Amino acid sequence: MVVDASVIEKKIVEGCIANDRLCQKELYDRYKDAMFTLCIRILKDEDLAADALQEGFIDVFSSIKTYKFLSTLGAWIKIIIVRKAILHSKRLLLHEELNEHHENETIEWSESLTGKDLAKAIYSLPQGYRSVFVLNEIEGYSHKETSDLLNIAEGTSRSQLHHAKKLLQKFLKDYRQ
Amino acid sequence: MKKNNQKITEDKMWENVLDGLNEYSYETNRTFLTNAINTLPVYSPDENIWRQIEFKLDQKKSNYKQNRNRIFAWSAVAASLIIALGIWKVTIHNKPNEKFTYSEEEIAVEQLSEASDTLLNQFLAEQCAALPEECDSPRFTELNNKYQQLEEVQKTILKTLSENPGNENILASVRRIENDKIQLKKQLLKYFAS
Numbered sequence: 001m002v003v004d005a006s007v008i009e010k011k012i013v014e015g016c017i018a019n020d021r022l023c024q025k026e027l028y029d030r031y032k033d034a035m036f037t038l039c040i041r042i043l044k045d046e047d048l049a050a051d052a053l054q055e056g057f058i059d060v061f062s063s064i065k066t067y068k069f070l071s072t073l074g075a076w077i078k079i080i081i082v083r084k085a086i087l088h089s090k091r092l093l094l095h096e097e098l099n100e101h102h103e104n105e106t107i108e109w110s111e112s113l114t115g116k117d118l119a120k121a122i123y124s125l126p127q128g129y130r131s132v133f134v135l136n137e138i139e140g141y142s143h144k145e146t147s148d149l150l151n152i153a154e155g156t157s158r159s160q161l162h163h164a165k166k167l168l169q170k171f172l173k174d175y176r177q
Numbered sequence: 178m179k180k181n182n183q184k185i186t187e188d189k190m191w192e193n194v195l196d197g198l199n200e201y202s203y204e205t206n207r208t209f210l211t212n213a214i215n216t217l218p219v220y221s222p223d224e225n226i227w228r229q230i231e232f233k234l235d236q237k238k239s240n241y242k243q244n245r246n247r248i249f250a251w252s253a254v255a256a257s258l259i260i261a262l263g264i265w266k267v268t269i270h271n272k273p274n275e276k277f278t279y280s281e282e283e284i285a286v287e288q289l290s291e292a293s294d295t296l297l298n299q300f301l302a303e304q305c306a307a308l309p310e311e312c313d314s315p316r317f318t319e320l321n322n323k324y325q326q327l328e329e330v331q332k333t334i335l336k337t338l339s340e341n342p343g344n345e346n347i348l349a350s351v352r353r354i355e356n357d358k359i360q361l362k363k364q365l366l367k368y369f370a371s
Contacts, residue, residue: 019238021231028227036222050226057230062237109209115216122217138214 009073016064024061031074035081041134042085044123049085056084082135082149089127107165113172121171129164136161225326232334232350239346294328297362304369317368324361327354 012030015023035056039049059080067076122130135146136157147157301321305312312321331354338347 019234021234024234025227028230032226033219033221037218037220040220041217046220049220050222053222054226054229054233058233058237061230061234107206109206109213111209113209113213115213115218118213119217137210138217 010069013064013067013069013073016061027060027073028057031077034074035077038078038081038134038139039085041122041138042082042131043089044127044130048088052085052088053081056081059084078139079149082139086131086149089131107162107169109169110172110176117172117175118168120175121168124171125164125167129160129167132157132160133164133168223326224323225330228330228354232330235346235350236337239341239344294358297365300369301365308369311369317365320361320365320368324358324365327358327361330354331358 012023012027016027032053036049036053039052039056040046043049043052056077060077063080067073122133125133131150132146135141135149136143141149143154143157143161147154150157152160301312311317331351334347334350334354338344338351341347
């Protein structure tokens with residue numbers, strides 16, 4: 001018999017609301033890798049990422065009774081973890097208020113681009129560029145959502161993304177040489 | 178006129194072809210980035226993080242219980258005082274003074290296996306000096322790291338326990354970690370015995 005994934009998630013959420021430790025562990029195990037990876041991508045530092053993950057999940061368990069199944073559970077948890085990671089990186093975040101438009105300028109990616117090289121280049125980006133690139137390109141948030149999360153103007157998000165891509169391309173070119 | 182119309186149609190067609198090609202090249206370029214994003218490395222958090230979360234959740238729960246109990250206790254005291262005052266006013270106030278006594282009990286904090294920890298650390302140090310290649314093995318490193326992490330967590334929890342003596346939830350965490358440590362000790366001893 002195939003059990004619907006949303007039914008299982010509903011049971012887990014109910015268990016978490018009732019403070020059932022097994023359900024809390026199950027929820028953590030389901031999302032820990034994705035959320036920890038997201039924290040590392042934003043913060044670059046493993047210790048800071050671990051702190052953000054820990055505090056984020058405590059917030060998740062404390063506020064799970066407010067989850068109304070309007071979005072997927074993963075998306076709901078992701079917002080909490082992203083906010084926590086951004087809070088940890090707040091001191092490092094420096095977003096210049098830029099509103100230049102570069103949308104017509106295409107950035108060429110190599111066919112041989114690998115995840116490993118891209119990861120290395122992402123971690124070389126300055127904090128502000130990296131946060132925008134991770135949220136927009138990897139996590140799929142729109143510029144509006146990204147600017148809300150980072151508390152910056154939408155134009156700044158667009159511009160930072162463009163600068164991030166250009167810088168990534170430069171790093172990737174340097175690695176190849 | 179007919180020739181002119183034909184020229185316009187051909188130009189329009191060529192524009193469409195160019196647009197199509199541009200779109201194709203944009204999509205292909207985009208695919209290279211998407212493919213790389215899909216193969217980005219994924220990281221797993223340390224097992225220790227769950228223990229810390231569990232510990233903090235226990236602490237929150239116990240704080241909540243303590244607050245609730247405190248409110249209940251103060252309400253009970255207030256209610257008792259009102260009743261006692263009422264009774265005293267009506268009946269007992271002219272009886273001779275009565276003396277009340279009370280006693281306090283202290284719950285001893287559990288004895289932890291510090292002696293066996295020191296012995297194990299000595300034993301491991303001796304074994305590693307004699308068999309360095311055994312201590313470099315991934316299996317030993319994994320077990321030893323886990324053991325050291327547990328010791329760290331235990332220290333933190335014991336510190337919290339000293340600030341909240343007798344807290345049942347913290348004591349439960351201490352016991353849980355002590356059991357995990359015993360299991361790891363067994364595995365470490367088994368590793369050198371095999």
